[in-house]
Structure formats: C-alpha cells, structure tokens
Amino acid sequence: MVKLEEAVTARIEKNGEKFEILVDPDLALNLKKGENVSFNDLLAIDTVFKDAAKGSTQSPEALSKAFGTTEVNEVAKKIITEGDVQLTTEQRKRIREAKRLEIIQIISKNAMNPQTNAPHPPKRIEIAMEEAKIHVDAGKSAEGQVQEILNELKKIIPISLEKQRIAVRVTAQQAGRVSAFLHKYELKKEEWQNDGSLIAIVEMAAGMRSDFLNELNHLTHGDVETKILEKGD
Numbered sequence: 001m002v003k004l005e006e007a008v009t010a011r012i013e014k015n016g017e018k019f020e021i022l023v024d025p026d027l028a029l030n031l032k033k034g035e036n037v038s039f040n041d042l043l044a045i046d047t048v049f050k051d052a053a054k055g056s057t058q059s060p061e062a063l064s065k066a067f068g069t070t071e072v073n074e075v076a077k078k079i080i081t082e083g084d085v086q087l088t089t090e091q092r093k094r095i096r097e098a099k100r101l102e103i104i105q106i107i108s109k110n111a112m113n114p115q116t117n118a119p120h121p122p123k124r125i126e127i128a129m130e131e132a133k134i135h136v137d138a139g140k141s142a143e144g145q146v147q148e149i150l151n152e153l154k155k156i157i158p159i160s161l162e163k164q165r166i167a168v169r170v171t172a173q174q175a176g177r178v179s180a181f182l183h184k185y186e187l188k189k190e191e192w193q194n195d196g197s198l199i200a201i202v203e204m205a206a207g208m209r210s211d212f213l214n215e216l217n218h219l220t221h222g223d224v225e226t227k228i229l230e231k232g233d
Contacts, residue, residue: 002027003142007044009052010076012083014066019083021076028085031077039073046072048079084108087138095138102128102142103149107159111150112206117228119207128156164206165229166213172196174220181219185212201229 002024010028011020022044048063050056063070066077087095108122120128132152137145153159165188170178175198178190179190182200189201204212209228216224 002042002044004044008086008087008088009019010080010083011052012079015062017058017062017066017073018050019058019063019066019079020049021047021079022049022052023076023080023085025085025091028080029091030086032085034112038227039076043072043076048072048075050192077105091131092138099138099140099142099145100129103136105144106142106146107150107153107207109207110205111159111161112164113158114162115158117206117230119209120157120159124157125153128153128159132156150214162206163203164209165201165203165211167227167229168200168202168216170198170219170220171226172198174223177219178193178216178224181216 002022004022006024007022008028009026010023011018013019024042024044027042031037031042031179042060048058050058060070066209067075069075104122104125107125111125112119123163127139129149132155134149134152136149150159150161163186168178172195174190175196179198179200182190182202185202185204187200188203189199191199193199202212216226
C-alpha cells in the first residue's frame with residue numbers, strides 16, 4: 001500500500017457528485033494504460049472521498065448510484081480509467097519525452113522535403129523542433145499534436161506530409177511474391193502483362209520509401225525496376 005504522503009489524487013465527477021481516491025501515481029498510470037495492478041499496492045486508503053484534501057467521504061448511496069457498486073476496488077478502477085489522475089512532475093517529464101520521440105518518428109515516417117522528395121531523417125526533425133522551441137503536451141496524444149508541430153517546423157525546414165508514389169516493374173518469375181508484398185501498401189495500380197510480368201504503382205508516406213525499396217530489393221534479389229513518380233505522373 002502506497003504511503004499517504006506519496007499518493008496522488010484520482011478523481012471523477014458523476015451525477016453532480018465528486019469522487020476522489022488516493023493512489024500510487026505509477027500504478028494508477030499503469031492501470032489507465034490497461035495493465036493489471038494490485039489494488040492493495042495501488043490504494044493509499046480503502047476509501048472514496050467527496051474531497052480527499054478535506055477527508056470528507058462519499059456515501060454508499062452516491063457510490064451505488066454513480067457506479068452500480070460500493071466495492072472500493074471496482075469504484076477505484078472506474079475512477080482511474082474513466083477519470084483524471086494527478087501526475088507527478090517526473091511522470092509528466094517521462095510522458096512528454098516519450099511523446100516527443102513518438103512525434104519525431106511519426107513525422108519522419110510520413111513527411112518529406114518537397115524540394116528533394118526525400119524524407120527528413122529523425123535527427124533533422126529533432127534539431128528543427130529544438131530550433132522552433134516546440135513544446136510537447138504530455139496531456140495530448142502524439143498524433144493529435146503532429147499537425148500543429150508540423151506547422152511550426154515549416155518555419156525552420158521545407159517539410160510536407162504529402163504522399164509519394166512509386167512505380168514497380170518485375171518479371172514473371174518475381175511477380176507472384178511481389179504482388180503479395182505490394183498489397184501491404186496502398187496499391188494504386190496493378191497490371192499483369194501478357195508475358196506474366198507485373199507493373200504496379202504504390203503510394204506511401206515519403207519516410208517509408210527507403211524501407212520499402214530495401215525490402216523489395218531483398219525480396220527480388222535486385223531483379224526489379226522502380227521509379228519515383230513526380231506529381232502529375
């Protein structure tokens with residue numbers, strides 16, 4: 001059981017009533033992520049409060065009406081998973097850093113330099129984010145922050161989220177396995193030729209191009225023709 005002085009407040013409001021519990025900050029965050037935790041270790045005290053700071057407890061009637069039960073562990077689980085958990089400074093720092101790295105990977109995989117039609121490496125994006133003094137919000141999803149951050153990055157580097165098309169041509173010997181591989185991507189065109197060869201066009205985020213070409217070359221042992229298509233091709 002977490003010590004009271006080390007616990008944080010998790011809270012939710014239902015039916016105009018406030019419900020608060022005192023919990024271990026790390027275990028509460030793990031539970032919110034869907035992990036299994038020990039409620040004996042999670043809760044600082046087996047009590048649901050109206051106001052934890054004042055020590056005023058909630059009534060069994062209010063608990064039953066709001067949660068359909070008065071069982072503290074069941075109520076605590078709902079408060080944590082559906083409500084808000086107060087984060088420690090260290091937790092916010094860890095979450096913010098994890099989301100910063102996730103955002104860098106998302107942008108690197110999906111954006112490109114429109115001047116060269118090549119992706120920006122993660123390190124370049126990281127440096128540009130530092131130059132733009134971009135703040136990552138620990139309370140928002142990484143995906144939900146990408147567009148706003150991208151707008152700021154455009155002030156530092158040429159960058160766009162436009163997708164890229166690649167034309168692929170393989171011989172009849174390679175066509176079967178390559179067709180299955182290409183269907184993992186957004187296939188815009190697939191034409192089987194009279195000689196059994198295959199011509200296809202796939203579309204993907206610019207940052208995926210290098211991995212795509214490497215895997216395609218490995219799959220065909222280099223027996224493949226590819227072309228990066230310009231806009232309008």
